[in-house]
Amino acid sequence: MKLIIEIDNMSCEHCAKRVEGALSNLDFVESVKVNLNEKKASLKCSNNVNLDLLRTTIEDLGYDVKNIIEE
Template sequence: MKKKMMIEGMSCEHCVRHVKEALKEVSGVHSVEVNLGEKSAVVELDQEVSNDQLIAAVDEGGYEAVEIIEL
């Protein structure tokens, strides 16, 4: 399963790395691809992960997840 997250607050490659690391720490996340230009992240999951868990990981990093779409 994949989910695409729209994320506000990213402005540089440091932000991209920070978001990627935060999402990879969530149990069940297999891989993360962050796109600074689109202000998005595509998260590939090994198991069911709630949107709330993904949002919390991004929010704790100082960014704002504004939308999640299942792919």
């Protein structure tokens, strides 16, 4: 499944890499790419995706999840 996560408060490429690294460590995340300018993470996830865990993983880093969209 493909997801787009809209993320607020990432201020630089370092933030984007932090989010990318944390999300890629989740076992159901197959691939992740964060676009800083668009404030979006694009993910490919397996079927056992946990949306709450995606949200809290990003929020625990200090960023805000505005929306999670299934493509």
